[in-house]
Amino acid sequence: MKASNSLWKKRLDxxxxxxxxxxxxTFEMEIDLRRQGKVDEKVFAETRLRRGAYGxxxxxxxxxxxxxxxxxxxxxxxxxxxxxTIWDAPGMQRIKIPFGGMTPDQLEVMAELAEEYSDGIxxxxxxxxxxxxxxxxxxxxxxxxxxxxxxxxxREACGNSVRNVTGCPFAGVCADEAxxxxxxxxxxTQFLLGHPDAQNFGxxxxxxxxxxxxHSCGLAAMHDMGMTAVTREVDGETKRGFRVVVGGxxxxxxxxxxxxxxxxxxxxxxxxxxxxxxxxxxxxxxxVRSRARIKFLVANWGIEKFREAxxxxxxxxxxxxRWTELLEGAEGEQETPLNPPGDLxxxxxxxxxxxxxxxxxxxxxxxxxxxATVALPLGDMTADQLRSLADIARKYTNGTxxxxxxxxxxxxxxxxxxxxxxxxxxxxxxxxxxxxxxILDIVxxxxxxxxxxxxxxxxGLAAELRKRLSEKIFELDEAIQSLHIKISGCFNSCGQHHxxxxxxxxxxxxxxxxxxPHFQVVLGGQWEENAGSYGLPIVAIPSKRIPDAVERITGFxxxxxxxxxxxxxxxxxxxxTKIRQELDDLTKDxxxxxxxxxxxxxxxxxxxxxxxxxxxxxxxxxxISAYEFAMxxxxxxxxxxxxxxxxxxxQKAGEEAYRAxxxxxxxxxxxxxxxxxxxxxxxxxxxxxRFCDTGVFYDPFAxxxxxxxxxxxxxxxxxxxxxxxxxxxxxxxxxxxxxxxSCYTKEKTTAG
Amino acid sequence: MALNHQLPSLKKxxxxxxxxxxxxxxxxVDGDLAVDPGRFIDVFHxxxxxxxxxxxxxxxxxxxxxxxxxxxxxIGFDSDYSIDNVGGNWGMLYNHKSPLEGSxxxxxxxxxxxxxxxxxxxxxxxxxxxxxxSRQRFELFINxxxxxxxxxETWDAxxxxxxxxxxxxxxxxxxxLQRESEPRRRFGVTVESKQPLDFDALA
Numbered sequence: 001m002k003a004s005n006s007l008w009k010k011r012l013d014x015x016x017x018x019x020x021x022x023x024x025x026t027f028e029m030e031i032d033l034r035r036q037g038k039v040d041e042k043v044f045a046e047t048r049l050r051r052g053a054y055g056x057x058x059x060x061x062x063x064x065x066x067x068x069x070x071x072x073x074x075x076x077x078x079x080x081x082x083x084x085t086i087w088d089a090p091g092m093q094r095i096k097i098p099f100g101g102m103t104p105d106q107l108e109v110m111a112e113l114a115e116e117y118s119d120g121i122x123x124x125x126x127x128x129x130x131x132x133x134x135x136x137x138x139x140x141x142x143x144x145x146x147x148x149x150x151x152x153x154x155r156e157a158c159g160n161s162v163r164n165v166t167g168c169p170f171a172g173v174c175a176d177e178a179x180x181x182x183x184x185x186x187x188x189t190q191f192l193l194g195h196p197d198a199q200n201f202g203x204x205x206x207x208x209x210x211x212x213x214x215h216s217c218g219l220a221a222m223h224d225m226g227m228t229a230v231t232r233e234v235d236g237e238t239k240r241g242f243r244v245v246v247g248g249x250x251x252x253x254x255x256x257x258x259x260x261x262x263x264x265x266x267x268x269x270x271x272x273x274x275x276x277x278x279x280x281x282x283x284x285x286x287x288v289r290s291r292a293r294i295k296f297l298v299a300n301w302g303i304e305k306f307r308e309a310x311x312x313x314x315x316x317x318x319x320x321x322r323w324t325e326l327l328e329g330a331e332g333e334q335e336t337p338l339n340p341p342g343d344l345x346x347x348x349x350x351x352x353x354x355x356x357x358x359x360x361x362x363x364x365x366x367x368x369x370x371x372a373t374v375a376l377p378l379g380d381m382t383a384d385q386l387r388s389l390a391d392i393a394r395k396y397t398n399g400t401x402x403x404x405x406x407x408x409x410x411x412x413x414x415x416x417x418x419x420x421x422x423x424x425x426x427x428x429x430x431x432x433x434x435x436x437x438x439i440l441d442i443v444x445x446x447x448x449x450x451x452x453x454x455x456x457x458x459x460g461l462a463a464e465l466r467k468r469l470s471e472k473i474f475e476l477d478e479a480i481q482s483l484h485i486k487i488s489g490c491f492n493s494c495g496q497h498h499x500x501x502x503x504x505x506x507x508x509x510x511x512x513x514x515x516x517p518h519f520q521v522v523l524g525g526q527w528e529e530n531a532g533s534y535g536l537p538i539v540a541i542p543s544k545r546i547p548d549a550v551e552r553i554t555g556f557x558x559x560x561x562x563x564x565x566x567x568x569x570x571x572x573x574x575x576x577t578k579i580r581q582e583l584d585d586l587t588k589d590x591x592x593x594x595x596x597x598x599x600x601x602x603x604x605x606x607x608x609x610x611x612x613x614x615x616x617x618x619x620x621x622x623x624i625s626a627y628e629f630a631m632x633x634x635x636x637x638x639x640x641x642x643x644x645x646x647x648x649x650x651q652k653a654g655e656e657a658y659r660a661x662x663x664x665x666x667x668x669x670x671x672x673x674x675x676x677x678x679x680x681x682x683x684x685x686x687x688x689x690r691f692c693d694t695g696v697f698y699d700p701f702a703x704x705x706x707x708x709x710x711x712x713x714x715x716x717x718x719x720x721x722x723x724x725x726x727x728x729x730x731x732x733x734x735x736x737x738x739x740x741x742s743c744y745t746k747e748k749t750t751a752g
Numbered sequence: 753m754a755l756n757h758q759l760p761s762l763k764k765x766x767x768x769x770x771x772x773x774x775x776x777x778x779x780x781v782d783g784d785l786a787v788d789p790g791r792f793i794d795v796f797h798x799x800x801x802x803x804x805x806x807x808x809x810x811x812x813x814x815x816x817x818x819x820x821x822x823x824x825x826x827i828g829f830d831s832d833y834s835i836d837n838v839g840g841n842w843g844m845l846y847n848h849k850s851p852l853e854g855s856x857x858x859x860x861x862x863x864x865x866x867x868x869x870x871x872x873x874x875x876x877x878x879x880x881x882x883x884x885x886s887r888q889r890f891e892l893f894i895n896x897x898x899x900x901x902x903x904x905e906t907w908d909a910x911x912x913x914x915x916x917x918x919x920x921x922x923x924x925x926x927x928x929l930q931r932e933s934e935p936r937r938r939f940g941v942t943v944e945s946k947q948p949l950d951f952d953a954l955a
Contacts, residue, residue, distance in 0.1 A: 001849070001850055001851065002773075002774065002851070002896060002898075003771065003773040003774070003851035003896065003899060004773070004896050004898035004899045007898040007899070008898060011898060057811075058810060058811060063800075063810070063811070065797070065800060065801040066797065066801065067801065070800075070801070072808060072810060072829075073808055074808065074829060075829070088829065090810065090827070090829075108936060111936070112897060112936075115895060115938065116774075116895055116896060116897065119813055119815075119822060119825055119827065119832065120821075120822045120838070121815060121818065121821065121822060133813075134813075134827055136849075377817040377818060377819075378817055380815065380817070380818050380821070381818070382818060382820065382821050382822070382838060384820070384838065384839070384937075385820075387936055387937075430818075430819030430820045431819075449813065449814075459814075460814070463814070463816070463817045466817060467817075604790070604793055604814045604816075605793070605797070605812075606793065606794045606797050607797060
């Protein structure tokens, strides 16, 4: 925990937007209130998840040391930041990077944060986010503040919310795209962030954007809401639109998304997203967490009924000017080059450069410009590498860089004249590896390294496969070089194993009375065509034999494929039974434990393998109703009013107490009437009609007393406050909030 | 949004109040790293199990795949230890993470002594492989840009602090301090001692 946390608020004063500053001040207060035991641990867990502050393995204070479960004696182990999650245990901070777009300034701040709050490594995820590990919860607000100062929010990075909006990293420069989807991804991000209609989901919601259908760029088919750019000729004019699919998702059992609209006009994108959110919030499952993704709702209803429900909501929406305002300028050029165009150089006998040119460089649709992929081993990079990348991006481009779902970076707008020099500088920084998107470029989730749900070491396996493949990558047949390997530590598919050529997910098996880490081999997946098809598991193989399995599979493919037959077609033609036969012996004849104890441990981990460290994941967050969230806010606001009064701000204190009353009144109204706005006049009017005129709110002993506090406060909302009157208002607000709680409890108990 | 991450210049009163927390010390390996870095994974796991080193030890993080990266890390609650290769130089890096009471000298001392102790333990673990850490050269830096930004003002304020600490701790003045010159990196120095460090005395 940093001694300097409190200093950053002052030092960055004026560098954050008012809204971001306000949100972070609120989060800091929520941390304080939790420490004081004034916020329920479940509510705090969902609060911090919605700010991207996640749990990590061993945060329940238990860790198997290879012999027994050790208690990790964290200093304040009675305090928690969520159910069974110790306050002082290190956590993970997820940082959203909408459509992967970053600036050099942001890279430099990421470098600082990795050094000061984490283990020195910034990790890119399979959704274009960053993750920092081993972060203390009390450091998280300073960390978030420093990100906010460079325009990055962690809000809704985790939890039951709209997650990062991903987008093709070649959007805007790809020869195959219909048009640049970047501004639309940006618009959707801004529109849905904190949107009231997107706060009451039962699970997460993941949108993505693709520029084309045929490549893998946005992976629309596996997203909750996938948008693929399309154009149509209308009256001789080329019109932009989106093919919109809904209800896709990986997870334990992957679902392909269904077509919602073959051609949606851009101006409908945001209202439809809002309407989909409303439908998901209203009708999505909330009790059975494993069935709460939107894919189950779409599957249960069928796409026709789902579409009908969405369009019905759409028709009821009040016009929001942001639907079109946020799209202004979307049709113009979004980025420009720094340097004039040039031709791609020859490798001139430089073997390493030649490999890199072949695998990492791609021509843009703009002549003379190229994208350069920075392939990162397992998505990891150091702070120095981040700074070098920032320098390189500034030197050769206008800072145009994107993260990718393959856990890499793409530098865009590199002039052909600069490619050679750029490569030299990347290589000098240790980030000039060739093989981007190739078999060496293995994608892996964090797995048992840090994730509570990890069953087997996905990163350990990935590192071992990388090591073996790197020794011979460019000697391999081209057909093998181009294969995609993806590894998940468990069946939840964060490594996207379903859409790999060769996928793996971690499982455990009993062998001779011991547990042994295994991986299921998943074949039949298709990365291209926007996650065109999902693979299925064919056999579980001990983790230490997976490298052999890869050799067997690729060898069998080379030996048996038909001319130019792609791997996914080969698997389909040959059938999984035949491929499994090639691997069968790897599932038998396990060594005795004493003869090979390493077989009974996982990659890069000498401990006797166990599944005892698996904990309860936080991916599903906590289902906290909109009412609970709103009341937590109201409590915080009335507390804040006290603080303001103590600091001598009577006017601000009185106003804040009034706002707390409106907030809690609205929370009650919303149970009955979801669409009530934030306008205090409307809130009070609805409250009076539904709760006062009916007598529902009235206390059995005090009658309308507490309701009258609200009505009087609203009537005199514009009046100035003295210290005395602010004090009264705070008292009344607290009593009103208590009365709201009572009414809610009474109503819920009556309703059963 | 334009970056305005320049921290304001320190005022004179700040100079007097320079608080050096989160001290890191990296003692470089003498010569090449004679040991496969993967073997440190086994050692660090055993340290956790047996409580070999003071403080709550949590886990081992393997970053061997990252070029010039943190190598193999022993993650603790108050501090991390790693066989670190950042900058392309292998060394034992000690990172004190939690705030410490006391004076700057106290905090610097904890860091240096902890780093030396870890080096001594690792030399014993890998004595047969000839692992040796430098007795002449180590890096010392402050992992907190708010408390100690890498600026001329910090250098002016800290140089006397560091000089005094090192004179007392090493028992002589025959050392040179080379300041970290890249302003974006953390404030720190490389210490080159003309007399070898006495690890036994320091630990």
